[in-house]
Amino acid sequence: MNKKFIEAISNIDEEKSKMIYHRLIRDGVDPNLITNDMNIALQKVARLYEEGQYYIADLIIAGDLITSLMQEMRRDCDMFTFTTRDERIVVGTVYDDIHEVGKNIFVSMLRSEGLNVIDIGADVSTRRFIQAVRKHKPAILGISGILTTVIDNIKEVIHSIEMEGLRKNMKIILGGNIADENFCRYVKADGYSKDAIEGVRICIDWLEAGN
Ligand code: B12
Numbered sequence: 001m002n003k004k005f006i007e008a009i010s011n012i013d014e015e016k017s018k019m020i021y022h023r024l025i026r027d028g029v030d031p032n033l034i035t036n037d038m039n040i041a042l043q044k045v046a047r048l049y050e051e052g053q054y055y056i057a058d059l060i061i062a063g064d065l066i067t068s069l070m071q072e073m074r075r076d077c078d079m080f081t082f083t084t085r086d087e088r089i090v091v092g093t094v095y096d097d098i099h100e101v102g103k104n105i106f107v108s109m110l111r112s113e114g115l116n117v118i119d120i121g122a123d124v125s126t127r128r129f130i131q132a133v134r135k136h137k138p139a140i141l142g143i144s145g146i147l148t149t150v151i152d153n154i155k156e157v158i159h160s161i162e163m164e165g166l167r168k169n170m171k172i173i174l175g176g177n178i179a180d181e182n183f184c185r186y187v188k189a190d191g192y193s194k195d196a197i198e199g200v201r202i203c204i205d206w207l208e209a210g211n
Contacts, residue, residue, distance in 0.1 A: 002037055009041035010048070012062050021069055031077045035108050038066050039196070042101055063101050070104050084114030087207055090132045091142035093122035094153045099146035102176055106142065106196040113200055126157045133166045140203050143189070144176045151178060155187040171206050175199050
């Protein structure tokens with residue numbers, strides 16, 4: 001854990017965050033550790049927001065800062081572009097929900113395991129989910145949802161995928177703040193996790209079991 005890096009991000013100090021990030025990359029620090037620090041920093045930002053010390057604008061800037069650090073990390077680290085498995089995983093945040101930092105962390109962690117991920121972004125409509133599944137024929141579809149108001153949107157996406165006959169040979173994993181056992185059963189997903197690391201482990205288990 002790099003406290004200075006976490007502090008720079010949670011203080012939303014872009015210049016310092018980037019400077020420390022480049023030093024970490026130069027020193028060969030494991031990108032998963034860097035990603036984990038970004039996760040911790042964002043939790044701190046979220047806490048400051050909930051305590052009334054940060055405003056929505058601060059959240060947006062912090063979210064953009066982390067997204068841009070992750071984009072740089074993808075360019076800097078071969079391990080994020082080197083895939084070791086053929087199966088594809090499509091990941092997106094459901095429509096009416098623009099939260100994407102957690103989803104981006106999950107995507108980066110999957111890629112760092114050599115998995116072949118197609119990130120279809122945030123606020124993704126049912127139609128776009130269907131198009132992506134039809135086009136990429138993924139072994140796994142990951143759906144992220146943070147707002148409690150999008151539970152029925154996720155249910156609709158999964159139901160529509162099933163109606164289109166695209167559910168066969170594909171597992172669906174839910175993630176984000178709202179993912180839990182009841183929600184998973186309600187929307188008829190195969191699994192869920194509130195934690196990117198556990199989510200990656202579930203995906204790898206599914207792929208290794210050949211599902
Ligand atoms: C940052 C943030 C924002 C940013 C988002 C920036 C961005 N580009 O993503 C901005 C400012 C845009 C925003 C907007 C809004 N937000 Co907001 N936001 C947050 C905040 C502070 C942090 C969310 C976050 O990024 N967490 C950090 C990440 C790392 O955690 P995570 O998303 O859970 O992801 C982890 C896991 O869930 C997992 N994961 C994520 N996706 C997936 C997918 C799969 C498949 C798997 C397996 C795992 C996985 O991996 C991650 C790492 O472990 C939370 C408060 C909080 N404490 O969570 C509120 C919060 C989520 N927001 C909230 C609200 C209400 C809103 C707004 C409606 C506010 C408004 N009035 O306009 C809008 C929503 C607009 C919309 N239509 O989506 C509420 C939601 C309440 C609720 N019950 O639904 C919260 C809880 C704040 C609060 N306490 O009121 N928000």
